[in-house]
Amino acid sequence: MTRKLTPNPSCSIGGVKMADQGVADPGNNNNNKPETSEGTIIKVTVKTPKDKEEIAIAEDASVTQFKEEISRRFKAKQDQLVLIFAGKILKDGDSLSQHGIKDGLTVHLVIKTAHKAGDGSSTSASSSTSTQAGSASGSSSGTNPSSTAGSTGSAPPSTQTPNILTGFGDLASLAGLGMGSANFMELQQQMQRQLMSNPEMLSQIMENPLVQNMMSNPDLMRQMIMANPQMQQLMERNPEISHMLNNPELMRQTMELARNPAMMQEMMRNQDRALSNLESIPGGYNALRRMYTDIQEPMFSAAREQFGSNPFSALGGSSESGAQPSRTENREPLPNPWGPPNSSNPSESGGSTTGSTSTTGGSNPSVSNPLGINPGSLGNGMFSSPGMQSLLQQISENPQLMQNMLSAPYMRSMMSSLAQNPELASQVLMNNPLFAGNPQLQEQFRAQLPIFLQQMQNPESMSVMTNPRAMQALMQIQQGLQTLQTEAPGLMPSLMTGGIPGIPTGGGMPVENPAPSPSSAATNTAQQQLMQQMLQMFAGGGAGGSATTQTPEVRFQSQLDQLNAMGFINREANLQALIATGGDINAAIERLLGSQPS
Amino acid sequence: MDKNATRYSVQLYIYDLSRGMARSLSPIMLGKQLDGIWHTAIVAYGDEFFFGGEGISSCPPGGTMLGPPDTVVELGETEVSEEIFMDYLSSLGESTYRGDRYRLFEHNCNTFTNEVAQFLTGRPIPSYITDLPSEVLSTPFGQILRPILDSIHIAPPGGNVINGGRNI
Numbered sequence: 074m075t076r077k078l079t080p081n082p083s084c085s086i087g088g089v090k091m092a093d094q095g096v097a098d099p100g101n102n103n104n105n106k107p108e109t110s111e112g113t114i115i116k117v118t119v120k121t122p123k124d125k126e127e128i129a130i131a132e133d134a135s136v137t138q139f140k141e142e143i144s145r146r147f148k149a150k151q152d153q154l155v156l157i158f159a160g161k162i163l164k165d166g167d168s169l170s171q172h173g174i175k176d177g178l179t180v181h182l183v184i185k186t187a188h189k190a191g192d193g194s195s196t197s198a199s200s201s202t203s204t205q206a207g208s209a210s211g212s213s214s215g216t217n218p219s220s221t222a223g224s225t226g227s228a229p230p231s232t233q234t235p236n237i238l239t240g241f242g243d244l245a246s247l248a249g250l251g252m253g254s255a256n257f258m259e260l261q262q263q264m265q266r267q268l269m270s271n272p273e274m275l276s277q278i279m280e281n282p283l284v285q286n287m288m289s290n291p292d293l294m295r296q297m298i299m300a301n302p303q304m305q306q307l308m309e310r311n312p313e314i315s316h317m318l319n320n321p322e323l324m325r326q327t328m329e330l331a332r333n334p335a336m337m338q339e340m341m342r343n344q345d346r347a348l349s350n351l352e353s354i355p356g357g358y359n360a361l362r363r364m365y366t367d368i369q370e371p372m373f374s375a376a377r378e379q380f381g382s383n384p385f386s387a388l389g390g391s392s393e394s395g396a397q398p399s400r401t402e403n404r405e406p407l408p409n410p411w412g413p414p415n416s417s418n419p420s421e422s423g424g425s426t427t428g429s430t431s432t433t434g435g436s437n438p439s440v441s442n443p444l445g446i447n448p449g450s451l452g453n454g455m456f457s458s459p460g461m462q463s464l465l466q467q468i469s470e471n472p473q474l475m476q477n478m479l480s481a482p483y484m485r486s487m488m489s490s491l492a493q494n495p496e497l498a499s500q501v502l503m504n505n506p507l508f509a510g511n512p513q514l515q516e517q518f519r520a521q522l523p524i525f526l527q528q529m530q531n532p533e534s535m536s537v538m539t540n541p542r543a544m545q546a547l548m549q550i551q552q553g554l555q556t557l558q559t560e561a562p563g564l565m566p567s568l569m570t571g572g573i574p575g576i577p578t579g580g581g582m583p584v585e586n587p588a589p590s591p592s593s594a595a596t597n598t599a600q601q602q603l604m605q606q607m608l609q610m611f612a613g614g615g616a617g618g619s620a621t622t623q624t625p626e627v628r629f630q631s632q633l634d635q636l637n638a639m640g641f642i643n644r645e646a647n648l649q650a651l652i653a654t655g656g657d658i659n660a661a662i663e664r665l666l667g668s669q670p671s
Numbered sequence: 672m673d674k675n676a677t678r679y680s681v682q683l684y685i686y687d688l689s690r691g692m693a694r695s696l697s698p699i700m701l702g703k704q705l706d707g708i709w710h711t712a713i714v715a716y717g718d719e720f721f722f723g724g725e726g727i728s729s730c731p732p733g734g735t736m737l738g739p740p741d742t743v744v745e746l747g748e749t750e751v752s753e754e755i756f757m758d759y760l761s762s763l764g765e766s767t768y769r770g771d772r773y774r775l776f777e778h779n780c781n782t783f784t785n786e787v788a789q790f791l792t793g794r795p796i797p798s799y800i801t802d803l804p805s806e807v808l809s810t811p812f813g814q815i816l817r818p819i820l821d822s823i824h825i826a827p828p829g830g831n832v833i834n835g836g837r838n839i
Contacts (some may be wrong), residue, residue: 076687121762122759122762122763122765122766122767123762123766123767155751155755157749157750157751157755157790157791158793159792159793159794160681160747160748160749160750160751160791160792160794161676161749162676162750162751162752162755163751179789181759181764181790183755183758183759183787184762185755395795400730626674
């Protein structure tokens, strides 16, 4: 580029001279003071990744001179310096003006360290982070048992991938998954697709020591696989598969396979060849056909189902409960950000799956509903809404869900921000479909809101909500109250409508034994006030609450001991029963005997 | 000015994190039109580099969970060699671009991309991307959601963290 001749006469030929001056007066330059002769000295910002400095240098200086200055300022050797401007590397022979470096512009500097940075990228390739690795490993090892069940019928590993992946992977990645704004399920699918389309990624994942560790533990693998309900179904139908899973040798082999994709391919090819040979044997075709229909098809459909459905279906009994996390994660762009984590943790699942759980009935204890709680019987008032019921049931069935939801990284900040901004919270709540149809509920809720929000903040209530047994206990209590209400309507006529905004506040109940206290209050309003008080106490902190009022445990200590002595060792159940019966041992015993399935 | 230096082309991969939802929902929710929630990454030397909740990560181009990019912008060419670039990234990863420095509004993937683009080519990335946080924050809804959003770290899985220093 052309040299700029500055109008300043003192610099006309003296460009070099000025440069010399510039370099010869390091003292001045180092202080960033603008030189008296303007125009020739320019201030260039030199930016390193960690730092940036302004360096005054002559306009016509050469890169070498510039580097000298820089090496002084940055305390680095000149040959370690790499200067970059506009994507070009400034070589020593160039001049600054050649590159168009003017006053006020920024030049990038990289100080070369001795070691090769190139290593960084290659080693990081093998030490891939994350849960994704963990989950993918789950998937590929999952595929292998089925692929080596070659004799019984083979399913292509890739279809199996989503099966196990969804069962295991997302549990781990849920908490860490930061993509709040994207649809969770879609992400899931994307990942799987990505995994399948990018074999390199798979091998990278395989090399991850964490993955290898996991895979070398056959018990863990087996557990993971068996946890998947589809697999369980499959196993029931085909006992051979369970044999295969239980054979440690085979497991080890398949894990080897997973680690070594080349080996896996070889194996697949062998199987295919064997299968095709089978075809040629008379009757072989039929055998093949049978194999396919008995084994492959259910596997395929199971896999397809998994692929499309949500990861959490592996956890909860119902596939719909899977929809929860997607809701949870998907809080952001929805007009209803508070919907999911809301008190209405209830409402979250309730709202999304009001229709889903047709299995809301079911008073018989089942695996997923151990207390045999029939949400339908959970009484009137707020809890009679079907949403609430299904919600309650799901919460009791799906403890993992609560846990995950509550431990989602932004849950806390969301809750605290909502607590500070009650208007927003109420807005959001009102939009919540659960409450939409029930203005009475809304009113109640609104009144309770500030207290409620405080409660949510209370770590104790958090722990109550994440503790599945506690949730069940709460539900039991509710049930108890309902029964009481129907049995002795005079006692607490409007207890339910006294404004119990939700399960967590229901949590307020066990702390204070509601049953005996209303007996002292004659009127509705008094009861309501009492409720308020209780809620406030609960919100005020567990310690405070228990200091002013004795915890049920303390109160029922002697009864508990008696129950213990009688052989009722389930302390929690005892406590709940005592609370529900107000300390009446005999009634409590009857309760215990009645509600325990065994 | 002709140097026989090898030049490497530099591209900007732009992803819409909302998958089109922003385009349709933003007028309702925010009151202004946002065409997308942009996540960007720099692609150079055959690799994709981006900054997320885990720090600076790299992966094969289009290799994150997000899949292929929505838009690719040619940023130009650079003479900077891969070695120097990796040195540079390591330094960045130890200082201003550690994983814990991620801030959704002020110091996010686009901040990183912008800086790297300027380092490599001297040119910044398109302004509609870097203006996004302020666009969102200038709406009342954005202000309300701010505390929530602040705690969100976007970290598209599929990348390998470049260790300038242990981020985790």
